[in-house]
Amino acid sequence: MPHPSPDPPHGGGPYPRRAAAAAARSGAIGPIAILLASFQGARHIAAQLASIEGQSYPHWRLIVSDDGSRDDTRAIIAAFAARHPSGQVVLSAGPGQGATRNFLHLIDLAPAGTAIAFCDQDDVWFPHKLARAAEALDRLAEPAHYAARTVIARDDLVPVTESRRFERPFGFRNALVQACMAGNTSVFNAAAARLLKAGSAAARSAAIESHDWWAYQLSSGAGARLIHDGRPALLYRQHARSEMGRNDTAAAMARRFGKLFAGDYGLWVAANLAALAPMHGHLTPENREILDGFAAALALPGPLAARRMRALGLYRHTAAGTAALYAAAAAGRLRQPRSPRIRIR
Incomplete structure (x- = not known):
């Protein structure tokens, strides 16, 4: 499989309130808060940050919750933040209780009334990932959850294969027993994000195993529009520290x-x-x-x-x-x- 050729970087762009207002007037979903959970990610996180910076959709804000990294992860994020307008990249301390708790913490940190996107520290996003999600979610007032396929890649980002194509419908009857709206590709409009915020405390108390499985259950259970894009959205890097790993072999x-x-x-x-x-x-x-x-x-x-x-x-x-x-x-x-x-x- 050929390596997808990236478009020229567009830069993260400013994150002013006028961007949100302009997006709202045009019917777009507006700024997207990217929620990145990091821990000991110095080896790979720079590539992910570069792919965020290269998104064709400019109205994003990055919120990173670091779970106590002892390597250079925080320094790499701080350097990235320094290249962008104040407030566009925010680094906070995570709860130090694993990736799932860290993502639930990020949901709480996300600005109210804003679309959110989950982000893993070791993937590499394709340039139009956010733009495609924004287009799919555009003008939907009801809760909506977008996800996509991925390109499974080796540790050195050489592509191996595309993730499985699911043929059956997505919905609550499936969500209760299977996690298949990939969290690392998931984007939720503001209405769906409000739903996740309302449920995060209960998810934390219940000690759920997987934030993306829970998000699929809650969004589908509430009748959200489920949009699964058959086009891959990112390189899903496989390595020894991968939190979940591929499931198609x-x-x-x-x-x-x-x-x-x-x-x-x-x-x-x-x-x-x-x-x-x-x-x-x-x-x-x-x-x-x-x-x-x-x-x-x-x-x-x-x-x-x-x-x-x-x-x-x-x-x-x-x-x-x-x-x-x-x-x-x-x-x-x-x-x-x-x-x-x-x-x-």
Whole structure:
């Protein structure tokens, strides 16, 4: 696969209030707050910052939450901030509790009423990543969540392959059991960002495993417009410190299926349900019923749980993945001693 050729850098551009006002008048989503969680990223973060600086969409602000890096990460970010207008690049201290907590912290830090984009420290964005998201989200007043495919790359950024193309619909029945709106490509309009802000405290309290899985669940559950771009948006660098890693190889899928039966997945699902419970009233009526039904199913003996989940129409994007899900449920691997009680708030 040829390496995508970058456009000439456009520079980050200023982040004045007049840019937001002009964007609002034109119907665009306006400034986008990029939320970058960093930790020990000195080896790769400069390339990511350069790709942000090279975005064709100029109305961005970068908020970095550093989780206590002991290498040159903070110095690299500070030097980057010095090249831009005051306030366009902000560096703050993270909670020091891992990537998921760091992203939840960033959601809290994001300016109210602004679209947000998740950002990993070791990727490299294609020049039109933000512009394509902004175009897709343009003029949508209701909550909307945009994500895209990626180009999986080696540590030296040599492309390997494109990420999987999902053929089944995206929605709450899928989100409850699979994380597939890639967080490192995700952009949320202001209405969806408000939803994430409202739910971040509950997600933190529930100790969710994955911020992007939770964001997909909450946005889809609330009836947000889900937009999945089939065009890759970035180079997804794979290396020893990658937080999640690719999921398209036979070995990666085997590891994930193994987690279904090892019990890890059941704990993650229980945490997600606990995080969604206080947001019950934000969900659509149909999705409240699905959530309640899923929580009730997880309290049942294995075969009954699998039957109830099938009746609810829960699915993963591949037939093998869906079959493994139901098999794990039937084996009692998803059952928790006490399922979260779902109450309308």
